[in-house]
Amino acid sequence: MSESPALLSATGVSKSFPGVLALDDVHLDLRHGEVLALVGENGAGKSTFMNLFSGVLQPDAGTMELEGVPMSPAGPRQANELGISVIHQEFHLMPDLTVAQNIFIGREPRRAALIRDDVLERRAAVLFDRLGIPLDPRQPVSHLSVAGQQMVEIAKALSFDARVLIMDEPTAALTETEVATLFRIVRDFVSPRTGVIYVSHRMDEVKEISDRITVLRDGRYVDTLPTAQTATREVIAAMVGRQLETDVRPEPVAPDAAERDVVLSVRGLSTRKLLKDVSFDLHRGEILGFAGLMGAGRTEVARAIIGADRSTGVVEVNGRPVSVRNPADAVRHGIGYLSEDRKRYGLLLDQDVVRNVMLSSLPGMTRAGFVRDTDGHRVATEMVDRLAIRTPSVTQTTKNLSGGNQQKVVLAKWLVRDCDVLIVDEPTRGIDVGAKDEIYGLLTSLAAQGKSIIVISSELPEVLRLADRIVVMCEGRVTGTLANADATQHDIMELATRFGADHLITTGDAE
């Protein structure tokens, strides 16, 4: 085996950005017919590495070879032509164009300068048939769910005659069924002439799909391990350079939770589109988990509570019914919401930590109408200490912070505002393994300090790790509430898939 060249290889590759050495003498070998997982914490250099293969960036030093032939793609187009297709972590779709137009962008079949959309749609339909994806080529991408959009990305990557498929966190937006579809597609794709590089944070997926695992840490190559003979623990240890506790359950933080005051009580919450009669209680100092499949309505519950979407039902704060017509009302009642998309809804990325931390509390930090920046500075410094936000200074622009530290800044914003109820949506999305632990510890200690927290998460281990009780939703309904001690992943999945009669009709439609 060792004589024949690898399908794709990189040797001694380095890449630096102003002030940062992103990749330092890194190597990688993708063999024919294998799925190679590439893992590492955020900032380990995975995305930079992928961008070198896809031609988005060029290495400063080192060589890359495809089938033993040196290659240096000057751009994404050229990488595609060489047979390398990349599915990026962020979607690169044009929402106003149709599915078919998106997939074949830049490769439109034409006759006499006129685009043949009929040919385009037929090709897309053939592609979807081959991949077993139920997509309508003529639908505009803006009408698709996040998962649907992910499927378009995948189909687009596979529409090239690719020999190497590189996938960067492809399952971030997918439900379990869709992940299964994706894995089937990956397995179908792999043949003796092809290979896959699979970048992921999720160890269970890496375990399931890959043959070998290459680990990067801080821009350096650490090791390549055979998946079958390696325990997840060892992989994580290689990633973070230390042993980490996994499968932790919360200490029974609030065994007496049920007897404590109810801080937030929701009764019969319904929306026109999705939610049906959602009721639950949140006790002081409790972490309440919300689990469910994508589209189950967890985020919608949060949006309804904070008044971002119109709803019916009763919301009581500290026993008093309140009317929350918009997020500003919610904040007045001490309810803060941390969106799953923190870059879009959580942060002013171009502004510094001080400005971000002050944002929700500005009226309290003014004198005669002028903003008192000294107050903000003091408060931000306190928060940086209290939450252990790693930033060179409080005047650092937040876009330069890592995902975990950005999340802490958003948390700080709500803590400064004195919110007693925090609704945290996907608190560790896009945050690396080490920093996840920190966020977990932070949420737990906030609860211990008397904050009441709702955690919405798609990752069951996360919910089980954090929550005292778990509300499971399916199709806009609450299908069960479990105490953590009794709950297993299996129980939650069972409740999360308890579809009602009308679901059968919808799925029937979709197929």
Added chain:
Amino acid sequence: MTTTKRTAKGTNPKRPTRFGNRQQLQQLLAFAGLVVIFGFFSLASPYFLDWANVKGILLATAVTGIMALGATFVIATGGIDLSVGTGMTLCSVMTGVFLANLGLPLVVGVLGGLAVGALIGLLNGLNVSYLRLPPFIATLAMMMVAQGLSLVISGTKPIYFSDVAGFDQLAAGELIPGLPNAVLIFFVAAAIAAVVLSKTLTGRYALSIGSNEEATAISGVDVRRWKVVIYVVAGLFTGLAGVVMASRLNSAQPGLGLGYELEAIAAVVIGGTSLRGGKATILGTVIGALIMATLTNGLRIMSIPQEWQKVAVGIVIVLAVYADILRRGKDA
């Protein structure tokens, strides 16, 4: 894009709203608006439906309409073109230089006018693409440069085409009896623009860039080059508008032009094209331009002072765009 995650399956191919239907609805709405305005004025004034008056409306639509066609392409990319008004004037003046001052043949003069328009577009495109100026700034600068050059080149005096045989017939002649050529040119230009927008790479990439520029680039489309092409296309329409304008007035008026760009943009917006880019239709722009002209004409016939006409047009713009937002909100 929203973060709604409704369908558990992710996709639902049988969803009835298809691209075509949506855009058709958008045009239907604008068209219904036009019909309502038309109906209102024909009840309000007996002269309104006179063919002579309708012809006047169409003539008034032609020049701004042609400019709006070009502006549609730029707006589709999420950009804006403020230089179409004074750019149009510069094209008029240059056509005057070619025909009246230099005495070049008619065809050469007309093509020269178009070429000046293309050049304006080329410079806009290069500034936006390669110097990475925001379109607002790049075309604001061009608006001023074009205005200044028009005055310098003409010596601030109108250039008359009285000695250029047949030039006025370009707009005033009637190839189809009863229909002035200026209107015919507008309709033909609109038909060409519609095909270019929906069926060629230029149009597809304009919408694609407006929808998500970075994604378009990552997909291997040379975005910078195509943007230049798109601005040149817009410039060609500016040039055509300049030639038609010169022919209609049988003179090039260097002081004219400022403010036309806003009328053109208003027509595009009323037609349902999103200023954020990604969504645009030529039919919408044509209807938008007709609405603007009809409104001005009708209000004038009803003897409403010019000052109030502007107020009315402003209100219509708000209503049109708000209606579009409401409709979009429903299926978002």
